[in-house]
Amino acid sequence: MGLYEFAIYDMFTPTIAIFAFGMVYRLSRYLFLYKRTAQPVWRRTSFVHRIYILIDAFLHAIVAAIKRSKVTFVTGIFLLHLFGVIPILFLLSHHIAWWSYYFPPYSILRPFAIPTSSTSSTLTVTAPFTPVTDMSNGFVNTIWGPLTIILNGDVLAILAIFGTTFKLLERIVKKVKERLDRIRVGDFVALVLLLVILISGYLATHHLPSNEIETYKLMLGIHILMAELLVILLPFTKFFHFVFGFWYGKLHEAYDLWRRGL
Amino acid sequence: MIAVEKAIDVVLSDLDSVTLHFLESCVSCGLCVPFCPYTVAGPTYEPVNKAEAMRHIYRRKMTIAGRILGPLVGAKYPRSEEDLDRMTNMAYRCVNCRYCYQTCPFGIYSGKLVIMLRRILDKVGRAPSVLKYLQTIELSDSVLINESVRERWASILDEARKSIGKDLPLDKKGADVVYLPWLVEALLTPEVIVSTIKILDMVGENWTMPSEPLGFEPPMGVIVGDRDSERKVFRRINSYLAKVGGKRALMSHGGTPYMEMRFEMPFVMNERPPYDVIHVTEYLAELYEKGKIRIRKEESGKVTWHDPCKLARGSGVVEQPRILVKASTTNYEDLPHGTGMYSHCCGGGSGIALITCDGRKLVEEFTREKIKPAEWEEKICPPLEEDYKKAIKQKIDEISEINANIVVTGCSTCIYNINKGATLYDRDFQAIHIVQYLLDKIEVT
Ligand code: SF4
Ligand code: SF4
Numbered sequence: 001m002g003l004y005e006f007a008i009y010d011m012f013t014p015t016i017a018i019f020a021f022g023m024v025y026r027l028s029r030y031l032f033l034y035k036r037t038a039q040p041v042w043r044r045t046s047f048v049h050r051i052y053i054l055i056d057a058f059l060h061a062i063v064a065a066i067k068r069s070k071v072t073f074v075t076g077i078f079l080l081h082l083f084g085v086i087p088i089l090f091l092l093s094h095h096i097a098w099w100s101y102y103f104p105p106y107s108i109l110r111p112f113a114i115p116t117s118s119t120s121s122t123l124t125v126t127a128p129f130t131p132v133t134d135m136s137n138g139f140v141n142t143i144w145g146p147l148t149i150i151l152n153g154d155v156l157a158i159l160a161i162f163g164t165t166f167k168l169l170e171r172i173v174k175k176v177k178e179r180l181d182r183i184r185v186g187d188f189v190a191l192v193l194l195l196v197i198l199i200s201g202y203l204a205t206h207h208l209p210s211n212e213i214e215t216y217k218l219m220l221g222i223h224i225l226m227a228e229l230l231v232i233l234l235p236f237t238k239f240f241h242f243v244f245g246f247w248y249g250k251l252h253e254a255y256d257l258w259r260r261g262l
Numbered sequence: 263m264i265a266v267e268k269a270i271d272v273v274l275s276d277l278d279s280v281t282l283h284f285l286e287s288c289v290s291c292g293l294c295v296p297f298c299p300y301t302v303a304g305p306t307y308e309p310v311n312k313a314e315a316m317r318h319i320y321r322r323k324m325t326i327a328g329r330i331l332g333p334l335v336g337a338k339y340p341r342s343e344e345d346l347d348r349m350t351n352m353a354y355r356c357v358n359c360r361y362c363y364q365t366c367p368f369g370i371y372s373g374k375l376v377i378m379l380r381r382i383l384d385k386v387g388r389a390p391s392v393l394k395y396l397q398t399i400e401l402s403d404s405v406l407i408n409e410s411v412r413e414r415w416a417s418i419l420d421e422a423r424k425s426i427g428k429d430l431p432l433d434k435k436g437a438d439v440v441y442l443p444w445l446v447e448a449l450l451t452p453e454v455i456v457s458t459i460k461i462l463d464m465v466g467e468n469w470t471m472p473s474e475p476l477g478f479e480p481p482m483g484v485i486v487g488d489r490d491s492e493r494k495v496f497r498r499i500n501s502y503l504a505k506v507g508g509k510r511a512l513m514s515h516g517g518t519p520y521m522e523m524r525f526e527m528p529f530v531m532n533e534r535p536p537y538d539v540i541h542v543t544e545y546l547a548e549l550y551e552k553g554k555i556r557i558r559k560e561e562s563g564k565v566t567w568h569d570p571c572k573l574a575r576g577s578g579v580v581e582q583p584r585i586l587v588k589a590s591t592t593n594y595e596d597l598p599h600g601t602g603m604y605s606h607c608c609g610g611g612s613g614i615a616l617i618t619c620d621g622r623k624l625v626e627e628f629t630r631e632k633i634k635p636a637e638w639e640e641k642i643c644p645p646l647e648e649d650y651k652k653a654i655k656q657k658i659d660e661i662s663e664i665n666a667n668i669v670v671t672g673c674s675t676c677i678y679n680i681n682k683g684a685t686l687y688d689r690d691f692q693a694i695h696i697v698q699y700l701l702d703k704i705e706v707t
Contacts, residue, residue: 033277034279035278037529037532040529040534060364060365062367069292182308236327245289249368250368260578262580
């Protein structure tokens with residue numbers, strides 16, 4: 001059995017089980033530490049204002065970053081998150097197929113699928129001709145139109161690889177030069193893991209470094225296994241921000257701002 | 263004084279889920295960094311790096327990986343004197359301005375973790391002597407601890423009496439408004455107390471005030487990191503208000519006491535006080551909007567409003583002062599680097615200004631008592647003094663950017679820091695409290 005089969009057939013269930021255990025463990029800590037106390041008198045604000053604050057709570061740190069931390073915004077928020085990992089993970093056509101296999105309703109997102117490469121960007125709904133294809137699905141007929149010139153797996157993966165590498169190097173420099181405590185071992189583990197996932201995914205898609213089926217399977221095997229490792233580590237590392245920390249933090253902040261009438 | 267590990271046990275024993283989030287969710291993105299007034303002191307004092315000192319302790323005590331792998335996963339206790347020096351330096355380069363909280367993409371309030379550091383340090387005898395001294399004053403039966411302080415307080419009351427031409431309604435029962443001046447105002451801005459009294463009298467308010475302040479800058483416990491004393495002081499204030507039966511507690515000082523009593527006391531005491539807490543800007547804006555007072559608009563040099571962190575970001579008082587100040591001048595401009603939720607801090611709150619050499623001297627002159635610094639303080643104070651000057655300079659430069667002549671604000675500590683910065687950096691503006699600024703512009707209808 002090769003790495004690919006191991007990742008696909010043997011590791012799937014343990015990954016989900018460890019992930020579920022980790023999530024229960026982490027979330028239960030929050031539940032056990034929850035303390036109900038008396039509330040201050042809330043300032044009165046309108047319902048509309050509260051909705052605005054709720055949305056703003058999710059956005060104002062990003063706006064502040066655009067103003068004062070341009071490099072972090074471009075590399076960390078834009079390349080790594082908004083224009084890199086998030087669209088690749090959720091909208092890359094291969095990934096939509098994968099998500100839909102385990103969770104069929106996900107296929108509703110098919111019209112938003114992002115093709116793998118820019119060479120398929122003409123095969124879109126806005127193209128002046130109907131694509132000729134034997135495939136049973138119409139993945140390339142996405143709504144992105146000419147935007148697929150940039151909204152495609154290749155470009156997004158390269159941007160995400162660039163963002164991740166930059167973050168990695170930046171942290172190495174900061175750790176070595178400034179000896180900052182805040183740069184943690186976990187940061188390096190997370191970024192290296194992400195980088196391996198991105199690079200192996202890119203290589204597998206392009207049947208690199210060689211066109212052999214075994215090389216393809218090895219690359220895809222590494223890609224899937226490392227992604228499973230990420231899922232396993234997710235509840236115990238900084239990746240937790242993605243499923244919980246971000247949402248909890250921002251909802252709490254909005255609640256706090258409501259209370260103070262801001 | 264107790265051992266470090268015992269102190270850590272006590273401080274971490276009342277962890278709640280929100281603080282757990284602050285401890286666990288940081289991804290070290292550094293987005294909070296440019297907004298902290300103490301980042302200018304060097305990367306060690308970035309909000310996330312200061313908070314990391316508390317995370318080291320938390321991981322060592324409360325995570326499995328931290329217990330097994332220790333420093334490898336950033337989990338360790340401060341062990342040596344050097345470790346404690348470093349931790350003290352971090353804890354006293356934070357003014358709890360909440361800006362890091364507002365700019366973190368995960369809503370993490372690093373300042374709250376710095377307060378936890380202060381709590382640990384206090385328990386191991388590492389709270390600065392000036393703050394401890396002021397806390398002791400606050401905890402004594404009377405804050406008027408000696409002749410010198412009594413004299414200062416008596417002279418403020420005398421002046422107030424003269425200015426309204428009658429006796430002050432001290433400790434009166436059944437008043438609608440209970441004015442709570444603090445001893446820190448008597449130290450930094452005594453004229454603000456007099457002006458507030460004058461305004462209350464002028465508008466015909468049914469008011470009272472305690473015959474002596476109920477605290478120095480309560481609760482000092484939150485500044486030095488002592489929860490028990492925090493509760494004790496809150497209890498004292500609550501029982502005074504229950505005794506006089508006040509419905510509204512009015513403050514002219516928009517620093518720690520306002521935010522703590524308005525928003526934090528219910529959490530600390532687990533009960534909601536039966537009175538409202540209002541700042542004098544809210545009070546005046548209410549009178550203005552109801553048409554009970556008019557404000558004379560004048561041509562003037564450029565006027566701006568500085569949002570005290572605890573009043574604006576911490577308590578939501580943003581619109582009211584602007585309504586008042588804009589009504590008073592034809593030449594108003596907001597500060598350029600952000601207002602309200604995004605206002606830049608003056609750099610000297612949460613006790614920082616008072617633990618500098620000048621701050622210590624000021625307190626000593628006020629009380630005519632010598633406060634002996636601990637040995638470890640001798641080492642950490644001179645660099646703190648320098649960093650404090652750098653921190654306040656950012657506010658000073660921001661004010662200079664718009665060429666403001668008058669900086670109106672609502673917090674005695676901000677006034678002290680801005681005026682100190684203006685002198686230090688040779689600028690010709692002046693910070694003034696809103697009640698003083700409006701005093702001769704208000705007309706009662
Ligand atoms: S902005 Fe938030 S997540 Fe980023 S370093 Fe600061 S505290 Fe950590
Ligand atoms: S609360 Fe203010 S001073 Fe303290 S770390 Fe945060 S930004 Fe800096």
